[in-house]
Amino acid sequence: MSLLTPSPTQSPDAHTHSGETMVPDASRAERTRSYAVADFPLPNGREEEWRFTPIDRLGSLLRDEPTGACLDWAESLPAGVTLTTMSVEEWQESGAPKPADRAAAVAAAHSGGVAVLTVPAEAEIEEPIRVSLRGNDGRVVHGHRLIEVGHHAKATIVLQHAGSAAYSEVLSIVAGDGADLTVVTLQEWDDDAIHLGQHDVVVGRDASVRHIAVTLGGSIVRLNTNATYAGPGGAFEALGVYFADAGQHLEHRLFVDHEAPHCTSNVEYKGALQGDGARTVWVGDVLIRASAEGTDTYELNRNLLLTDGARADSVPNLEIETGEIVGAGHAAATGRFDDEQLFYLMARGIPEAEARRLVVRGFFASVIRRIGVAEISDHLMKVIEEELRASDAALVAAAEGTA
């Protein structure tokens, strides 16, 4: 679909910025949530939740029809962990959070069933639970999964995405009371892949959930991560690392909805961009409702522009309805590669390419250290090295080309 083709839902004057379509929601809480695809008209690109996304490149991902295609699965499940299925109706009845945009509504409606990963109550699973998903033919795939972690259970789940697909998914993550859960979602798609995801995290009473998004590959990756609290005392941490190359659009949107009292949230996303048309978007919405006394929240986004021609948007939104909180803060910044840092390192004899690598690794270090899953941290460092080596090679080639 093209931006210039009016969809049936648009009024004839949709191309002028008419007041009606541009009125923002009074509160983040007012954004539509529904199982019904019809409740989400085809976006025209001016909607708050779609305004950064290249919707003309989404192909048929927003079309309200099943495709029957699926990704290849490979999983390693430690003893006690089960993988089952449930119907979409059962999922709806379970009270899992509803889809929040058209892509998610379409995915949930046409997935054909929900894959359910269950960690039983009080189970302590030492080794990471791995689920590897691979697309083979670039077809449109609707994914639908539920991760259920019982009360006082402890687990780390690693979801790996690779290959070629146009993938739209809904993932519900429900952590029981006192659970300690880490979910890592790794996007290492091929260059032509598209991935639209809605991850809903429900943090149980006194539970602690970490959601870690690592996005490196894919043409378009747009991940919406939403957190709510089922009771007081919950802790949610969202960490993200992304690296966009020429032509890639990597978008991460977070919405932490504090309704229960005495809960904490901490969001830290860091991204680097290199190459023409490399594009990243980070939107961090935090809502502290009137009932959420004793909330402590902080969100941070930093972007490092390594070359010209790249663009990073960073939009933190903090909505506070009660003054009875411990803390609420945010920081967002996008900076160019600092030539003074480069000069300092080179003045100590360190060659330019190595100096650049040191600075970029240092930039990511704080968030990578906090991931706490050794295999992910190590892998991430390696991939970042490779990205930087590739860009060194490109710089050298460019220099030789002009010589």
Added chain:
Amino acid sequence: MSDNTIHTLDIRDLHVSVEGEDGTAREILSGVTLTVRSGETHAIMGPNGSGKSTLAYAIAGHPKYTVTSGSITLDGEDVLAMGVDERARAGLFLAMQYPVEIPGVTVSNFLRTAKTAVDGEAPKLRTWVKEVNSAMAALRMDPAFAQRGVNEGFSGGEKKRHEILQLELLQPKIAVLDETDSGLDVDALKIVSEGVNRVRESSNLGVLLITHYTRILRYIKPDFVHVFIDGRIAEQGGPELADQLEDEGYDRFLTPTA
């Protein structure tokens, strides 16, 4: 470097300009000639804006400063033809006036990387750790420093000690110290000066010491003093010139433009 080779940094008729914010080039150095040899300490003094720091940056090769004419050589090699990193590997060192923060890069990683680059091979781990620890102890630096990000959240004094720590560990032939004394209290000034003196004695270092004040010269004795005014050396002499400046200030060099 404990050999007795005499190294020579030779600066001839150096003209340097810097691009202003409006895009026009402005000449800061207008013909500076100066020779620094191993074992010698040269103090460069002068009022603000006289071009002292510009000389330091031009020697190190900061991209903001353009050498429009003149030459800099180290043992006959053309320094101006070298990149910033090559100059450091050739044996030049600049202790910066305002060291930048490099978040997430630990001091320990940075020092090892720099040492490896300068020597052309990685230092032997066991002796290197000992060397770093004793150099840090001599500069009264907390060992926990090694695990902090480079200059990240350092106080002014900590940054300057960190610069001198690098001077001790990298063992250059010629060092330029750009207002290393600025922002230091007396205790820190003594510690930093002792560090410089240790390197001078142990490695026959040649030093170009840039300062606005005379007080650091009580701890680091210069062999030569050069007074910078308007991008030129207005007067040179021995250590007695510094004493004279302490009493009289720069006023007599600053002729009113009437």
